[in-house]
Amino acid sequence: MSTAVVVEAPGRHRLVPHEPRQPEAGEALVRVHASGICGSDRELYQGNRPEGYVRYPLTPGHEWSGTVEAVGAGVPSTLVGRKVVGEGFRNCQVCDRCHAGETTLCTAGYEETGFTQPGAMATTLTLPARLLHVLPDDCDLTAAALLEPAACIAAAALKANARPGERVAVVGTGTLGMFAVQFLKAGSPAELLVVGTRPDRAGMSRDFGATDFRTKDAENGALPDDFDVVIETAGSADAARTAAALLRRGGRLVLTGIPAPGADGLDPTDLVVRQLEVHTVFGAPPDAWAHTVRVFGAGLLDPLPLVTHELPLAEFPHAIELVGSGDPKVGKVLLRPSLP
Numbered sequence: 001m002s003t004a005v006v007v008e009a010p011g012r013h014r015l016v017p018h019e020p021r022q023p024e025a026g027e028a029l030v031r032v033h034a035s036g037i038c039g040s041d042r043e044l045y046q047g048n049r050p051e052g053y054v055r056y057p058l059t060p061g062h063e064w065s066g067t068v069e070a071v072g073a074g075v076p077s078t079l080v081g082r083k084v085v086g087e088g089f090r091n092c093q094v095c096d097r098c099h100a101g102e103t104t105l106c107t108a109g110y111e112e113t114g115f116t117q118p119g120a121m122a123t124t125l126t127l128p129a130r131l132l133h134v135l136p137d138d139c140d141l142t143a144a145a146l147l148e149p150a151a152c153i154a155a156a157a158l159k160a161n162a163r164p165g166e167r168v169a170v171v172g173t174g175t176l177g178m179f180a181v182q183f184l185k186a187g188s189p190a191e192l193l194v195v196g197t198r199p200d201r202a203g204m205s206r207d208f209g210a211t212d213f214r215t216k217d218a219e220n221g222a223l224p225d226d227f228d229v230v231i232e233t234a235g236s237a238d239a240a241r242t243a244a245a246l247l248r249r250g251g252r253l254v255l256t257g258i259p260a261p262g263a264d265g266l267d268p269t270d271l272v273v274r275q276l277e278v279h280t281v282f283g284a285p286p287d288a289w290a291h292t293v294r295v296f297g298a299g300l301l302d303p304l305p306l307v308t309h310e311l312p313l314a315e316f317p318h319a320i321e322l323v324g325s326g327d328p329k330v331g332k333v334l335l336r337p338s339l340p
Helices: 039-046 147-160 175-185 199-207 237-245 268-273 286-297 313-323
Strands: 003-009 012-017 027-037 063-071 083-086 124-128 132-134 167-171 191-195 212-214 227-232 247-255 277-280 307-311 332-335
Touching: 003 313, 012 313, 027 083, 027 313, 039 313, 063 124, 063 147, 132 286, 147 175, 147 227, 147 247, 147 277, 147 286, 167 175, 167 237, 175 191, 175 199, 175 227, 191 199, 199 212, 227 237, 237 247, 307 313, 313 332
Parallel strands: 167 191, 167 227, 191 212, 227 247, 247 277, 307 332
Antiparallel strands: 003 012, 027 063, 027 124, 027 332, 063 083, 083 132
């Protein structure tokens, strides 16, 4: 039987029968292979997501992969049978920001799959076909379910504009941090440092291309302060300050994590005096998605080692607990609608 997870309100969910919605003009119906869970899904379930960025009741799921089963009028029939992933932001396409390609800044208001629109924690997902990105026919759809967080880091990598031979660093060792290592490695850096709080991620960091791994404890000594580019992925104010401190004067910093409300930020005097170039990322625009799919198709992005759990939809509450457990053995958690 087709099923879907529905979060009725914070802390309340049901597994309900799911009837696929046939695609209307411009839409596609996708059979979901897997849907990933991240911290924002946990926020959604706990009721901690900022006002205006969630609409209950809803089916969560903004990280997903699947196969197109049907298309509506105006959509090429050649999409049927193709493996795909899809952008989450439902941008208007007509405002100035959308015309500039900055779809995550759409002035029509926030709408996103899995937060304000039905998501992929269901057997199928129907969405605008223009949001789809087609994958290679021989790709692993389990690995592809992680391409949404990868696309967010691709947006950071594009803003960082790291050039071959530059010294680059990543702060944070979660899923986003490991993707940042892979994207920066693809740019042929002279040095690639990873700074984190989890020594158990040292081996994986090096497997993905890091040349050095450091923690902030005394045994490592003082961290360097002469890197060209740093991408922060840890989502804490302390991580942001660590990232800025790693940079040389005039260095480039990209922040992707979202600290808790009220957190102390970067020192504006330090930013000005050292002339640091600071960028931020919230979501991924189309160019970052396209870049991610190209890098994935070229074999330069390997998401699969980050997956530690694959569970059926009925295990949604357990999956949420795993994501927030702090257990170092828990990496990326996926829900698989096809699992009994």
